[in-house]
Amino acid sequence: MTQQSVTSARPRPAAEQPQPRAGRKVRRHAWWTPYAFLAPFLAIFGTFVAFPAILGVWMSLHDWDYLMPNKPFVGLDNYLDLFNSAASAFSRFWEGMLATGTFVVASVPLLIVLPLLMALLLNRKFPGRTFMRAVIFMPYVLGVAVVGVLFRFILDPNIGILNFLIESSGLIHVFGLFGVDAPIPWITAQPWAWISLVGLTVWWTLGFNTIIYIAGLQDIPAELYDAAKVDGASRGQQFRYVTMPGLRPVMVFIVTLTVLASANMFGQSDLVTAGGPGDSTRTVLMVILDEGLGAYRMGSAAAMGYLLSVVLGIISIINFLALRDRDRPRRRRRKAAAKGSAL
Amino acid sequence: MTTTVSRPTARSTRPRMSAGMLLRSSMFWLMLAALFVTFFGPILWMGTTSLKTYGEATSIPPTILPSTFDTSAYDTLLSLDGQYPVLRWVLNSLVAALGHMLLVLVVASMAAYALARLQFRGRGLIFALIVSTLFVPGFVFIMPNYLIIDQLGWLNTIWALIVPGAAGAFGVFFLRQFFVAIPTELEEAAALDGANHWQIFTRVILPNAKPALATLAVLSFLANWNDYIWPVYVLFSPERLTLPAGLKLLQGAYVTDYPVIMAGAFVASVPVLILFIFTQRYIIEGVARSGLKG
Numbered sequence: 001m002t003q004q005s006v007t008s009a010r011p012r013p014a015a016e017q018p019q020p021r022a023g024r025k026v027r028r029h030a031w032w033t034p035y036a037f038l039a040p041f042l043a044i045f046g047t048f049v050a051f052p053a054i055l056g057v058w059m060s061l062h063d064w065d066y067l068m069p070n071k072p073f074v075g076l077d078n079y080l081d082l083f084n085s086a087a088s089a090f091s092r093f094w095e096g097m098l099a100t101g102t103f104v105v106a107s108v109p110l111l112i113v114l115p116l117l118m119a120l121l122l123n124r125k126f127p128g129r130t131f132m133r134a135v136i137f138m139p140y141v142l143g144v145a146v147v148g149v150l151f152r153f154i155l156d157p158n159i160g161i162l163n164f165l166i167e168s169s170g171l172i173h174v175f176g177l178f179g180v181d182a183p184i185p186w187i188t189a190q191p192w193a194w195i196s197l198v199g200l201t202v203w204w205t206l207g208f209n210t211i212i213y214i215a216g217l218q219d220i221p222a223e224l225y226d227a228a229k230v231d232g233a234s235r236g237q238q239f240r241y242v243t244m245p246g247l248r249p250v251m252v253f254i255v256t257l258t259v260l261a262s263a264n265m266f267g268q269s270d271l272v273t274a275g276g277p278g279d280s281t282r283t284v285l286m287v288i289l290d291e292g293l294g295a296y297r298m299g300s301a302a303a304m305g306y307l308l309s310v311v312l313g314i315i316s317i318i319n320f321l322a323l324r325d326r327d328r329p330r331r332r333r334r335k336a337a338a339k340g341s342a343l
Numbered sequence: 344m345t346t347t348v349s350r351p352t353a354r355s356t357r358p359r360m361s362a363g364m365l366l367r368s369s370m371f372w373l374m375l376a377a378l379f380v381t382f383f384g385p386i387l388w389m390g391t392t393s394l395k396t397y398g399e400a401t402s403i404p405p406t407i408l409p410s411t412f413d414t415s416a417y418d419t420l421l422s423l424d425g426q427y428p429v430l431r432w433v434l435n436s437l438v439a440a441l442g443h444m445l446l447v448l449v450v451a452s453m454a455a456y457a458l459a460r461l462q463f464r465g466r467g468l469i470f471a472l473i474v475s476t477l478f479v480p481g482f483v484f485i486m487p488n489y490l491i492i493d494q495l496g497w498l499n500t501i502w503a504l505i506v507p508g509a510a511g512a513f514g515v516f517f518l519r520q521f522f523v524a525i526p527t528e529l530e531e532a533a534a535l536d537g538a539n540h541w542q543i544f545t546r547v548i549l550p551n552a553k554p555a556l557a558t559l560a561v562l563s564f565l566a567n568w569n570d571y572i573w574p575v576y577v578l579f580s581p582e583r584l585t586l587p588a589g590l591k592l593l594q595g596a597y598v599t600d601y602p603v604i605m606a607g608a609f610v611a612s613v614p615v616l617i618l619f620i621f622t623q624r625y626i627i628e629g630v631a632r633s634g635l636k637g
Contacts, residue, residue, distance in 0.1 A: 033540050034463040041454035041515060042469075048507040049476050052487035059486060066490075121374070132375060134623050135382050141619045141626070142386070143569025145587035146608045149594050150389050153601045159401040161388065168404065203382070208630060215631030260480060267571045271591065285482055285572075292486045293576050302486045309480050316478070 056302045064299030071299070078303035089291065089300050095279060096287030097308075099269075103283065104262045107198045111258045112251075115206050119213035120243075133214070137207030144204070148271025151200040155186035155272070162186065193273050193281050201268055205261070209254050216250030217243070252323045256316050263312055284308055386612070393417070393606035400602045416602035420593075420610070427596070428582050432589040433610065436568055439504040439585060443567040444560050446505060451514030452556065456544045458515065459522035460530070470519075473512045485572075492577060503577040504585065508567060514559050517633070521555040522548055558629035561622045568615055586611040 060078050062071045081087035082094075122133050139147065154160050163183045166172050172182050186196045224242045233241065266285040269275055275282035288308070292301025392400050393416050395409040420429050457463070458470050488507055489498075497503045525548060533543050549556065574588040584592065590607050597603045619626060 029461060029540055031463070034457040034461040034466070037453045037457035037461070037540075037544070038469065041450040041510075044450060044506060045473065045476075045510045047491065048488055048510040049484065050472075052484045052491060053476075053479070055487040055490070056483060059490075118378075126371075128375075132378065133627065134619075135379055137623070137627060137630075138386065138616070138619060139382060141565055141569075141615045142612050143587050143615075144571050145569070145590040146389075146611050149590055149604050149608050150385055152594065153392070153605060154385060154388065156599075156601075159403065159405075159599075159601075161405055164403060164405055203385070207382075211627050211630045212633075264480060264482065271594065288482060289485070289572070289576065293489060298486045298490070305483045305486065309483050312480060313478075 056306065059299050060302035060306055062299045064297075064302070066296035066298055074299070078300050079307065081300070082303065082307055089297075089304070092287050092291070093284065093304055093307075096282055096284030097311075099280060099282055100263055100265060100284040102194060103197065103265050103281075104259060106194060107201055107262050108255070108258050110198065110202050111205065111209055111262070112255060114202060115209035115254075116213055116247075118206065118210045119217055122210065123214055123217045133207075133211070136210055139204050140207045142204070144267030145271065147200060147204045148267055151196070152187070152272050155196050155200075157183040157185050157187065160186070187273055188277055190277060190280055193277060197265075197268050197272060197281060200272070201262075201265070209258065212250060212254055213247065216247045219250075220246035248323065252320060255319050255323065259315055259319065260312060263308070386616075389605050389612070390609050393602055393609045395602055397600060397602055400605075401599070413602075416600075416606040419600075419603050420606045427589070427593060429586075429589065429607065429610065431582050432584050432586045435501065435583065436585040436587075436611075437614075439501055440564045440567040442501070442505040443508055444564045446509045447511070447514050447563040448556060448560055450509055451559065452518055452549065452552075453544070454515045455518035455522050456540075456548055459519045460543075460548070461540070473515055477512045477516065485576075489577065498577055499579050499583050501583075504567065504570070504574060507573075508563075508570070513633070514563065517559055517629075518552065518555055520632075521552045525551045554625065554628075557622070558625040558632075561618065561625050562629050564618065565615060565626070 061073060061075060063074045063077075064071045078089075081089050084090055118136060122129060122136065142150075154162050157163060163186070166175070166184065167182050172180075172184075175182075175184065184192060186192045220243065224246070225238060228238045228242050264285060265283050266289070269281045269283050269286060273281045275286060284304070288301050288304045291304060292298045391408055394412050394414065395406070396411075396413045396415065399406060399410060399413075420427070454473075458466060492498055492503045492507070495502070497506075529547050529551070530543055533547050538546065568585075569587060570585075571587045574585045575591060578584050578588055581589075581592065586607075590604070590611060593607045594604055
C-alpha cells in the first residue's frame with residue numbers, strides 16, 4: 001500500500017508486461033560485466049564500511065592505544081570494564097548513556113507527535129501550502145554547526161532574544177508562578193539546558209519527519225475516507241480508524257529513524273552547552289569520541305561503540321514489534337471469511 | 344461583528360460563512376503566521392545580527408533590523424590577517440561537497456545499474472550486504488576509519504572528506520529503486536542496435552533517471568557540506584578546515600562577539616539556503632521517498 005505513490009511514477013509493474021521473458025537478450029553479457037560496474041563502489045564500501053566493521057571488533061578486543069607501539073590482546077576486558085564499576089571507563093560511559101537516554105526520552109515523543117500535527121495541518125488545501133511546507137523544512141538544510149551557534153546566541157541568558165521576548169511579553173510572570181526568575185539560565189542550569197537542546201533539535205529536524213508523514217498521508221486512498229464518511233464516522237473516528245492504521249508503516253520508519261538520530265546527538269551539546277552544566281549534557285557519543293580520539297584509548301572506544309549499537313539494535317527490534325500490525329492476521333481471516341460468504 | 348456575517352439572508356448569493364467558520368479560519372491563518380515566524384525568524388535573526396555593530400547586537404531592547412547596515416562583522420571574518428582563513432574554509436567546503444557529490448553519483452549509479460538490471464551470481468547477497476549497513480549507526484565506523492585514513496595518509500586532507508562517505512548504502516539503494524522501474528523495452532531497443540552495457544547505462548538508464556540523480560546529488564551535497572563530527576576530528580590545520588569545523592573555532596575565539604559568529608554561520612547557510620530554494624522539490628521528494636521505501 002505504501003508503494004502506491006511511488007509506483008504511479010513508474011511506467012508499469014512487471015506483471016503487466018506482455019512478454020515476461022522479453023528481457024532475455026539484453027541480459028547476455030560477459031560474466032565480469034556486473035562486477036566491473038560494482039567494482040568502484042565495492043572498493044570504497046570494502047575499505048570504509050566492511051573492513052572497518054571487522055577492524056573495529058579486532059580493536060575492541062585489544063588494549064589499542066593509538067600512541068603506543070604495543071597493542072596487547074585483552075579479550076573481552078574492554079567490554080567487561082563497561083560493566084565493572086571499579087573500572088575508569090565505567091562511570092564516563094554510563095553517565096554519557098544517561099545523558100543520551102535523557103535526550104532520547106525527551107525528544108523522540110515530541111518529534112513523533114508534533115510533526116504528525118504539522119503534517120495534518122499542512123495536508124489541508126490552502127493557498128501557500130507548498131511554501132509553508134518549505135518554510136517548516138528549511139531549518140533542516142542548515143548544518144548542526146550553524147544551528148548550534150545560532151541558538152547559542154538566541155539562548156544567551158543576558159543578551160539573547162528568547163529571554164527578552166519572555167520578559168517583555170509578560171510570560172515571565174507565568175514562569176514566576178513556578179518560582180522561576182529572570183533571566184532564565186537556558187544554557188547554564190538544569191533542566192533548562194535539556195529544554196534548550198530538545199527545543200532547538202525539534203526546531204531543526206521537525207520538518208524532516210513532517211515531510212515523511214505528509215507523503216504517508218497522501219498514500220492513504222481517499223476512498224477509505226469516503227467509505228468511513230458513508231458509515232457515519234466522525235473526524236476523530238476517521239483519524240483513529242483510517243489515518244492512524246494507514247500511517248503505521250511510516251510510523252515504524254519515523255520512530256526508528258528518530259530514535260537513532262537522537263541517540264547520535266553530538267553537535268548540539270558540543271556547541272551550545274559544551275556538555276554542561278557539569279557533565280550533564282555530555283552525550284555518550286561525546287564520551288566515545290573523547291575516549292578514542294581525545295585520549296586515544298581506541299579499543300575501549302570501539303567497545304563502547306559496539307555496546308551502544310547493540311542497545312540501539314534491541315530498541316529498534318522492540319519498536320518494530322510494538323508497532324507491527326498485530327491485527328493483520330485477524331483482518332485477513334475476516335476478509336477471507338467475507339469472501340467465502342459472498343460466494 | 345461576526346454576527347452580521349452569519350445572519351441568514353434568504354437571497355444572499357454569497358456562500359454563508361458562519362461565525363464559527365470565520366473564527367476557525369482566522370485561527371488557522373494565525374497559526375500559520377506563528378509557524379512562519381517560529382521557523383523562519385531565527386534564520387532571519389542570524390542574517391540581521393551579522394549586519395549589526397557589536398553594540399547594537401547586544402543591546403536590550405534588541406532591534407529587529409540593523410539601524411545602519413554595518414559590515415564590520417564580515418570585515419573581521421574575512422580580513423586577511425590570516426588568523427581565520429574563512430574564505431579558505433568556504434573553498435574547502437565547496438570542493439569537498441562537490442567532489443563527494445560527483446563520486447557518489449558515479450559509483451552509486453554504476454553499482455545500482457548492476458544490481459537493478461544485470462543477472463549474476465551473488466547479486467542478492469551483495470545487495471543484502473549493502474542494505475544491511477543502512478541499519479548500523481555511523482559511529483561504529485569512526486574509530487577504525489580514523490586508523491584507515493591515517494594509514495592511507497589522508498588525515499588532514501580533503502580526501503578524508505570526499506571518499507569515505509561515498510560508501511553509504513543509501514545512494515545505491517535509492518537509485519536501484521528507480522532503475523528497476525525503467526521499462527526494459529528501451530534497453531532492448533538499444534541492445535538490438537548493438538549497444539553494450541556501458542552504452543545502455545550511460546545513454547538509456549542515466550538520462551531516464553535524471554530526477555533521481557538530481558535528488559541524490561542535492562542530498563549528498565547537503566550532507567557533506569553540513570557534516571560536523573568527522574571534519575572536526577580528521578582535520579587539524581586551520582587552513583584545512585571546512586565551514587562547520589571552522590564555526591566551532593570561531594565560537595571558541597569570539598565567545599560573545601555574536602555579529603562575527605552570526606556572519607560566519609550566515610556564510611555557511613547562504614549556499615545551502617539558495618540550493619534549497621531552487622531544488623526544494625527534489626529534496627522534499629527525496630526525503631518523502633526515503634520514508635516510503637524504508
